[in-house]
Amino acid sequence: MWAALGGAIVFEVFATMSLRASEGFRKRAWIAPVILGYLASFYLLWLTLAMGMPVGVAYGIWTACGVALVALIARGVFREPLTLMMVLGIALIVAGVLTIEMAGAAH
Template identity: 55%
Template sequence: MTWVFLIGAILSETGGTLSLRMASKGGGRAWLLAVAAGFVAAFAFLTLALDGGMPLGVAYGIWAAAGVALTAITSRLLFHEPLTKVMALGIGLIIVGVLFIELGAAH
């Protein structure tokens, strides 16, 4: 279940961040509520993952890295923001880093 909670944290945080983009463009009060709900849910899910026994370094590292990668990709699709080759390489390095974190935690 800890992985389900961590995935919930990643998706909630990404949703909150994307909502922040909408709120910053004059989207109104509803988007600000979505920002708050996304971040509250993200921390709640992260707390549940930690409570389930996932190490803090692993949980936070994966949460932050996956959130950055998912936000960059999604903002490209939704808002037509740039996603250059260098940025794509960075996302690839994030994925490799997350794999190393998980492999290192298994020992």
């Protein structure tokens, strides 16, 4: 279950970075990686849910990790800004997801 979710996160980040690299699909070579990456990501997210992970937990982790990784990778690869306020926002997202995870585990 966790491996499927991890794979979903990796493919979603890959697809999003490919989308950025495509420059609005002007670089057509990136279209296939975008489509295949998102398809693989959604399949693995579906698989995660089918294995029994609650949707709130799976989606929260998927999106939070995606946001954090995309921001960090975009900083390194595309030299996009990553301000202290953005880092704080990412930290708050991660804290929120952890809160949801702990609340779900308590039940």
